[in-house]
Amino acid sequence: AQSVTQPDIHITVSEGASLELRCNYSYGATPYLFWYVQSPGQGLQLLLKYFSGDTLVQGIKGFEAEFKRSQSSFNLRKPSVHWSDAAEYFCAVASYNTDKLIFGTGTRLQVFP
Amino acid sequence: EAGVAQSPRYKIIEKRQSVAFWCNPISGHATLYWYQQILGQGPKLLIQFQNNGVVDDSQLPKDRFSAERLKGVDSTLKIQPAKLEDSAVYLCASSLDRGRSTDTQYFGPGTRLTVL
Numbered sequence: 001a002q003s004v005t006q007p008d009i010h011i012t013v014s015e016g017a018s019l020e021l022r023c024n025y026s027y028g029a030t031p032y033l034f035w036y037v038q039s040p041g042q043g044l045q046l047l048l049k050y051f052s053g054d055t056l057v058q059g060i061k062g063f064e065a066e067f068k069r070s071q072s073s074f075n076l077r078k079p080s081v082h083w084s085d086a087a088e089y090f091c092a093v094a095s096y097n098t099d100k101l102i103f104g105t106g107t108r109l110q111v112f113p
Numbered sequence: 114e115a116g117v118a119q120s121p122r123y124k125i126i127e128k129r130q131s132v133a134f135w136c137n138p139i140s141g142h143a144t145l146y147w148y149q150q151i152l153g154q155g156p157k158l159l160i161q162f163q164n165n166g167v168v169d170d171s172q173l174p175k176d177r178f179s180a181e182r183l184k185g186v187d188s189t190l191k192i193q194p195a196k197l198e199d200s201a202v203y204l205c206a207s208s209l210d211r212g213r214s215t216d217t218q219y220f221g222p223g224t225r226l227t228v229l
Contacts, residue, residue, distance in 0.1 A: 004155075032215060043117065043204060043220030044156070051215055090155050100169065101218065103155025 002027045004093050004104035012110040013081050021076040021107050023091030033074040034092040034101065035065055044090065050074065061085070086111045115139065117221035119205050125227045131193035134224045138186070138207030144168075145182055146218060147190050148204040156204055162188065192226075200228045 003026045013019055025031055032051050036044040048059025055067040065076045074091060091104045118137040126132050138145050144163050148156035159178065161169040164185035173180070177196070182188040192199055202223040208216040 036220075041222060043206075043222045045220070046217055049215075049217070092155070100158055100161075101156075103157070105153065105155050 002031070002093050002095065002102045004091050004102055006089075006091055006104035006107050008107045009105070010108045010110065012112060014112050015083050016080050019076075019078045019081045019085070019109070021089050021091075021109070023074045023076065023104060024072050025074065025091075025093045026072065027093055027095060029095065030069075032094040033065075033067060034094070035059065035063070035074075035076050036090045036092060036103075037061075037087045038090065038106075039087040047076070047089075081109075081111055083111045083113060085109060117205055117207055117219055119203075119221040119224055121224055122222065123225050123227075125229065126195055127229050128197055129194040131191065132195055132226060133189050133191045134203050134205075134226075136188045136190070136205030136221060138188070138205070139209075139219055142207035142209050142219070143185070144208045144210070144216065145188050146206040146208075147180055147188070148206065150202040150204055150223070152201070159190070195226075195228045197228050200226055202226070 005024045007022050034049045035047040038044045047063050048057045050057045050067045057065050063078050088106045088108050090106045092101045094101050120135050146161050147159045150156040159173045160180045162182040165182045180190045202225050204223045205221045206218040208218045210216050
């Protein structure tokens with residue numbers, strides 16, 4: 001069965017610092033991978049997605065993620081965090097067969113000025 | 114374009130009462146999803162509609178939850194009777210096409226349900 005693990009429940013960074021949020025997936029074939037962000041009181045917004053091709057994916061708001069098949073990982077990165085990036089971040093996996101998004105438990109990002 | 118609309122935003126009920134949530138997807142979106150997000154967890158799909166037909170309701174507790182999507186547009190999700198463990202945020206999402214995993218899902222703000 002497909003699953004997603006986000007090892008970090010809560011991360012705190014200073015504004016301007018770099019960020020990496022970890023995501024590991026479990027799936028036999030090539031997965032479809034997604035990162036969503038959820039701000040307080042808001043719905044989830046898609047940051048980026050990976051289906052195939054270039055393993056480094058660029059998304060909105062200056063985020064990028066890299067698919068590493070050998071490590072079953074799809075970590076999210078941003079070179080310089082802004083206070084407005086404080087939110088909860090969810091990694092998700094899907095497959096062509098199931099069409100169903102399986103979400104991780106999320107990582108809450110706190111940004112200090 | 115307008116996003117996915119949900120109402121109410123908050124609801125507090127006592128256990129064994131019934132409750133209904135409403136969702137209006139983005140205009141023209143054929144696929145509609147209801148998710149349950151329990152505190153500290155990621156969203157879990159409850160039911161997926163393609164137009165007004167059910168595609169996947171395998172994780173919907175059918176003894177107490179029901180959902181419909183009349184005319185392939187708006188949708189309502191009902192819980193009757195509610196249990197304490199139903200306390201969660203209920204998210205509605207829609208996507209343009211056939212609901213394949215490659216389609217981008219657009220989420221509404223959610224309805225936060227508290228069952229006392």
